Amino acid sequence: MAFDFTKVKKAAVTNWPMKLTALALATVLWAAVAAEQPTTQLVPVTLEVQTPPGRTVTQALPQVRALYSGSARELLKLYTSAPFIRKTIPDTLTLSTVTLELSPQDLTLTDDAGVDAQDVLPRQIVIALDSVFRRAVPVTHRVTAQPDSGFELVGDITVSPARVVLSGSEDEVQSVRRVFTVPLNLPPLRAPARQLVRLDTSGLGNLRISRRNVEVAVNVTPLTERFFLGIPVTVETDRDGAWESVPSEASVMVRGPLTRLVGLTMDSLPVIAAPPPVGDSARVGLVVRGPAGLVTTAGPDSVVVRRSGGG
Numbered sequence: 070m071a072f073d074f075t076k077v078k079k080a081a082v083t084n085w086p087m088k089l090t091a092l093a094l095a096t097v098l099w100a101a102v103a104a105e106q107p108t109t110q111l112v113p114v115t116l117e118v119q120t121p122p123g124r125t126v127t128q129a130l131p132q133v134r135a136l137y138s139g140s141a142r143e144l145l146k147l148y149t150s151a152p153f154i155r156k157t158i159p160d161t162l163t164l165s166t167v168t169l170e171l172s173p174q175d176l177t178l179t180d181d182a183g184v185d186a187q188d189v190l191p192r193q194i195v196i197a198l199d200s201v202f203r204r205a206v207p208v209t210h211r212v213t214a215q216p217d218s219g220f221e222l223v224g225d226i227t228v229s230p231a232r233v234v235l236s237g238s239e240d241e242v243q244s245v246r247r248v249f250t251v252p253l254n255l256p257p258l259r260a261p262a263r264q265l266v267r268l269d270t271s272g273l274g275n276l277r278i279s280r281r282n283v284e285v286a287v288n289v290t291p292l293t294e295r296f297f298l299g300i301p302v303t304v305e306t307d308r309d310g311a312w313e314s315v316p317s318e319a320s321v322m323v324r325g326p327l328t329r330l331v332g333l334t335m336d337s338l339p340v341i342a343a344p345p346p347v348g349d350s351a352r353v354g355l356v357v358r359g360p361a362g363l364v365t366t367a368g369p370d371s372v373v374v375r376r377s378g379g380g
Contacts, residue, residue, distance in 0.1 A: 237277060
């Protein structure tokens with residue numbers, strides 16, 4: 070039996086709109102079924118790396134991909150809104166490279182998608198950073214301390230540690246000559262005091278500092294008095310002849326920290342009188358040349374200075 074092409078053509082064109090609609094519906098149905106079938110897909114990942122202040126990444130970040138499972142319909146969402154991983158490099162890092170570990174738990178989706186993260190490739194990445202310059206700089210305090218009544222400060226206010234280390238770019242580190250504490254006014258002190266004081270980092274920009282606080286120490290001691298009797302009065306003059314003081318001896322009261330008064334002797338407290346510029350006799354004041362920082366008072370406060378043998 071011969072093939073009848075005419076009959077076949079006639080059958081093909083008969084009710085062709087209905088047949089074309091059926092074909093389209095079958096195609097859509099197949100696509101819908103295929104879109105719901107589970108599958109896996111490697112998709113690109115956006116990598117975000119937060120560097121320490123003042124440091125930058127010196128090489129391009131490596132390409133990262135993630136293996137997701139889900140329906141084709143849901144996986145398509147990952148191409149319009151890529152998943153991302155955000156990693157933060159700690160401020161304490163001083164090396165020029167750091168190795169970061171990646172895992173599926175690090176993945177974040179910007180849009181909801183019915184997919185499951187299976188793996189991340191690669192699992193480790195190396196990030197290259199610019200080098201760090203370090204230098205120790207002195208700390209200057211801005212602490213004000215006053216002793217309470219009857220007390221005295223001993224020595225200077227000290228800072229511990231006296232230097233801190235700055236880290237960052239060489240130009241920025243070299244531009245800082247010293248670091249200051251924040252201003253602090255201590256109440257009147259009756260005893261030695263130690264206080265943690267915050268460093269003022271407001272002008273350091275992106276530089277990192279080895280510590281945020283230092284300790285300041287203030288030494289305070291109570292004041293006391295000692296009396297010395299019978300100290301000879303020395304007459305100092307460049308005038309000719311011999312001179313004498315009436316009376317020839319004086320007492321001295323010394324006021325200051327007990328630790329400084331303990332070692333004093335009469336020789337430590339010379340009492341000086343000067344004769345008048347003219348004449349042979351006059352009453353003049355007494356001067357005690359005691360150690361610096363001590364309060365000294367002579368008694369009597371004045372004597373008569375005259376030429377030896379005068380009336």
